Amino acid sequence: MADHSPPEQLRSAASKANGTTQPPEGWRRPPHNHYRQAYAAIDLGTNNCRLLIARPTSENFIVIDAFSRVVRLGEGLAQSGRLSDAAMDRAVGALKICAEKLRRRNVHLARSVATEACRRASNGASFIERVQRETGILLDVISAQEEARLAVLGCHILLEDGIGPAMIFDIGGGSTELVLIEPGGPVPRIIDWQSVPWGVVSLTETVGPEKEDADDEERAARYAEMRRIVSESFAAFAARIEGHRAPDLRLLGTSGTVTTLASVHLELPQYDRNAIDGLVVPSDSMRDIATRLSSMAPPQRRGLPCIGNERADLVVAGCAILETILDIWPAPRLGVADRGIREGILRSLMAADAEGSQARAELKRARQGEA
Known part of the structure; x- marks a missing residue:
């Protein structure tokens, strides 16, 4: 298992950098203790499909499962402006494996992103719909920024x-x-x-x-x-x-x-x-x-x-x-x-969830005090 250690207090700052104290719409919140849950990040790029599943440990997180496959989603895109059928089939096949890993690891909070190939392709939106229909994964096509x-x-x-x-x-x-x-x-x-x-x-x-x-x-x-x-x-x-x-x-x-x-x-x-x-x-x-x-x-x-x-x-x-x-x-x-977008997703995701949990706990204490 890999140990990805952030600097002290990274989770709180990462939440501020993400501009939210609550997980974005579409993320599922774990029903049990924050530190017992698995979190996941999927990065579907122009060449690779990558997955990390991790659990937070104090200020660090431990990777408990990972997956990477060359899918060449952007193959032929420079000439046609479209994602080819063969490329989309390869990507969907890899994402089906990711979806099975999410289920098997009982992941309760995840974010899945797609990058340049889906930003540029004229049929990018229909591909995103197909992925959700066939795998249950909702890809967020993120900006270059x-x-x-x-x-x-x-x-x-x-x-x-x-x-x-x-x-x-x-x-x-x-x-x-x-x-x-x-x-x-x-x-x-x-x-x-x-x-x-x-x-x-x-x-x-x-x-x-x-x-x-x-x-x-x-x-x-x-x-x-x-x-x-x-x-x-x-x-x-x-x-x-x-x-x-x-x-x-x-x-x-x-x-x-x-x-x-x-x-x-x-x-x-x-x-x-x-x-x-x-x-x-x-x-x-x-x-x-x-x-x-x-x-x-x-x-x-x-x-x-x-x-x-x-x-x-x-x-x-x-x-x-x-x-x-x-x-x-x-x-x-x-x-x-040998780390990047997926680890950034995990840190943002864990930070938002931890800060949201703290906010809910404070609200609960305040309501108990009023009672």
């Missing part, structure tokens, strides 16, 4: 100590979020942020599939085009935050791209979350790995542990996005987080 906030809430405790603003980023399947924060207190203050519609799936499909027999020059040109697209999209944000750079630059990334490259850095034979989550890697090492992966032929990448067939065609786009981020915020070290 909410996506960024949840990612920060879920992983900021892994930031290195230092002075001045820090950058947190999330490279997804359909979008990338960059968030400049002022650390301090249980929840950092967001100074500025930007989301662009380029993730590992959307950028790969926009530039076009990689040729198996491409030569070095063709691969270099394709990678340069990816870098150009992302750099232009982040240009205005990069200009805005130029004045916030300080000598003590800190950078933290949460995504399959950074965890994969960190695994390559450690030369792991297979992925190991305990070795990756919280790791700090020299940025130059990550750049070197990105350059090496982008210049490899597809069969070479497939042969690398922790990449394989599943990530070989998408990791190049992730490398291009990561290098652009390192250009914008040239921190000497890169923190790696």
Whole structure:
């Protein structure tokens, strides 16, 4: 079981950040003791469907069940503007497994979110209806701003100590979020942020599939085009935050791209979350790995542990996005987080429920006093 430990008093502050003291409509409240209940978070992204089920323990929470599956919901979206039938079938199949886990674990409070693919797709709303009809799960299509906030809430405790603003980023399947924060207190203050519609799936499909027999020059040109697209999209944000750079630059990334490259850095034979989550890697090492992966032929990448067939065609786009981020915020070290939106959901959810329970207890005491 994984232990995800927030800083002291995070739950109360997270509730304030969520703007509510009561769980949002659609969340079910546990009927028994708060600390005995299971809470769940589902994140349906452009590439992956992920689930975490956890129980709070004092100021921490313990993950009691998890699920992750590559569903490629956004496959073909860049060309058609729609979610394909095959992609929706894959996503619904994964969500049915999530729904069964929710029932089996007796989850009483849950939040399920969908991100860029459902935001962009012309048939996103009908897909949400199908998911609810076939699985019972009500997906909340969140904004890019909410996506960024949840990612920060879920992983900021892994930031290195230092002075001045820090950058947190999330490279997804359909979008990338960059968030400049002022650390301090249980929840950092967001100074500025930007989301662009380029993730590992959307950028790969926009530039076009990689040729198996491409030569070095063709691969270099394709990678340069990816870098150009992302750099232009982040240009205005990069200009805005130029004045916030300080000598003590800190950078933290949460995504399959950074965890994969960190695994390559450690030369792991297979992925190991305990070795990756919280790791700090020299940025130059990550750049070197990105350059090496982008210049490899597809069969070479497939042969690398922790990449394989599943990530070989998408990791190049992730490398291009990561290098652009390192250009914008040239921190000497890169923190790696294998946590993000789901953990942010859980912290917000537990905080809201705990604060609501406290409010109800105070109201009950007040009524008893009046009697």
